[in-house]
Amino acid sequence: MDKVRFGIVGLGKQGTFYTKLFQKGKSVLKGAELTAVCDVLEDRRKYAEENLKGVKVFSDYNEMFKSGLIDAVMIETPHYFHSEIAIAAFEAGLNVLCDKPAGVYTRQVEEMNKVAEEHPNQLFGMMFNQRTNPLYIKAKEIIESGELGNLKRIVWIITNWYRPKAYYAQGGWRGTWWGEGGGVLINQCPHQLDLFTWLAGLPVSVMATTSTVGRAINVENDVTAYCKFANGATGVFITSTHDAPGTNRLEITGDGGKIVIENGKLVFTKNEKMEPEFSETNTVFMGSPKTKKITYRGWGHYLQFKKYPPQHLGIIKNYTDVLLKKTDKFMAPGKEGIIGLTFSNAIHLSGWTNKEVKIPFDTAEYEAELEKRKEEEKIKSAK
Numbered sequence: 001m002d003k004v005r006f007g008i009v010g011l012g013k014q015g016t017f018y019t020k021l022f023q024k025g026k027s028v029l030k031g032a033e034l035t036a037v038c039d040v041l042e043d044r045r046k047y048a049e050e051n052l053k054g055v056k057v058f059s060d061y062n063e064m065f066k067s068g069l070i071d072a073v074m075i076e077t078p079h080y081f082h083s084e085i086a087i088a089a090f091e092a093g094l095n096v097l098c099d100k101p102a103g104v105y106t107r108q109v110e111e112m113n114k115v116a117e118e119h120p121n122q123l124f125g126m127m128f129n130q131r132t133n134p135l136y137i138k139a140k141e142i143i144e145s146g147e148l149g150n151l152k153r154i155v156w157i158i159t160n161w162y163r164p165k166a167y168y169a170q171g172g173w174r175g176t177w178w179g180e181g182g183g184v185l186i187n188q189c190p191h192q193l194d195l196f197t198w199l200a201g202l203p204v205s206v207m208a209t210t211s212t213v214g215r216a217i218n219v220e221n222d223v224t225a226y227c228k229f230a231n232g233a234t235g236v237f238i239t240s241t242h243d244a245p246g247t248n249r250l251e252i253t254g255d256g257g258k259i260v261i262e263n264g265k266l267v268f269t270k271n272e273k274m275e276p277e278f279s280e281t282n283t284v285f286m287g288s289p290k291t292k293k294i295t296y297r298g299w300g301h302y303l304q305f306k307k308y309p310p311q312h313l314g315i316i317k318n319y320t321d322v323l324l325k326k327t328d329k330f331m332a333p334g335k336e337g338i339i340g341l342t343f344s345n346a347i348h349l350s351g352w353t354n355k356e357v358k359i360p361f362d363t364a365e366y367e368a369e370l371e372k373r374k375e376e377e378k379i380k381s382a383k
């Protein structure tokens, strides 16, 4: 293969954005080409016919999959359909680049991952575009190099992805249990939940509150989760879409020091000695380890760190390069989508039941609780 021909399923806001990336990012996306799109809505197909020259338009994704016009599928429908469309694509012999979240509940995604494993020669990727951020890449490198030492604590406050009333007032599937299966956890935060677990691993338990504040929606827009890791480290994940002004601060502390990512820079305050060793050898009352500060700056300097452009363009380019065997560094493998989703579902379950949830949790209990909320929503909207 010397070119990857992409087809997009779902030509709403995000799918349309990608069609523009394929047009504008031609010089970057060498080796990638958009050849087909599919949407169930007539007006989206009309848009495609009028605006996407040379791109075949379908109303049924199975027809697009059988057409012979594409090698890879980008899935851009509401989340509940991600896994079933991915499964159909794998079974049609295609490669899959699925947008976040991998699905709404883990059983769906386990099924998708199983089918992906049965097709090992087809590439499965996730659109985790925040993984292209050089600051998170740098944090991962510091952790993997051992410089941060054993993890003690990870705290992420991500409250600056603000959504006003008008966002939810547009109706449709957003902000509903039936349409998306959650609020900020399933819509805005899959990126941070992916990065939280990418950097620190999957916690072993979580205790959380999930609530709805100041918006006429049924799903949560405010979350505080406290979690524990297997090595005894702890974590806190706080998110909301109603704080103004909000915060985006990630702090990771280990024996070797502290990483803080905020305001477009990463500051690594490195202990000269690992903290346990310092404590054992220090004789000064109230002494503390000597430190050195190392600062890395953000997006503008991405070329210094990695050859991939930021965000979605970077993920599509990396995915294409892996398919064309130009690199073996795959930034966002599809099978990893379930990790952040497991954390997300565990947070929901804890918030719903007001109890500590051990991971792995009872998926049947999770699904029963979700169904209960969908049912209540149906009754409420019928009134």
Ligand SMILES: NC(=O)c1ccc[n+]([C@@H]2O[C@H](COP(=O)([O-])OP(=O)(O)OC[C@H]3O[C@@H](n4cnc5c(N)ncnc54)[C@H](O)[C@@H]3O)[C@@H](O)[C@H]2O)c1
Residues within 6 Å of the ligand: 009, 010, 011, 012, 013, 014, 015, 038, 039, 040, 041, 044, 059, 061, 075, 076, 077, 078, 079, 081, 099, 100, 101, 127, 129, 187
């Ligand atoms: N990675 C990111 O930064 C990012 C950003 C925004 C949205 N997303 C994800 O993209 C997905 C879509 O979000 P959106 O905002 O574009 O939603 P949207 O409602 O604007 O678009 C969804 C489109 O999918 C179409 N669709 C639904 N079922 C279909 C089917 N069976 N076959 C073909 N088309 C179908 C709908 O008609 C609609 O046009 C969501 O899962 C969302 O989480 C990702």
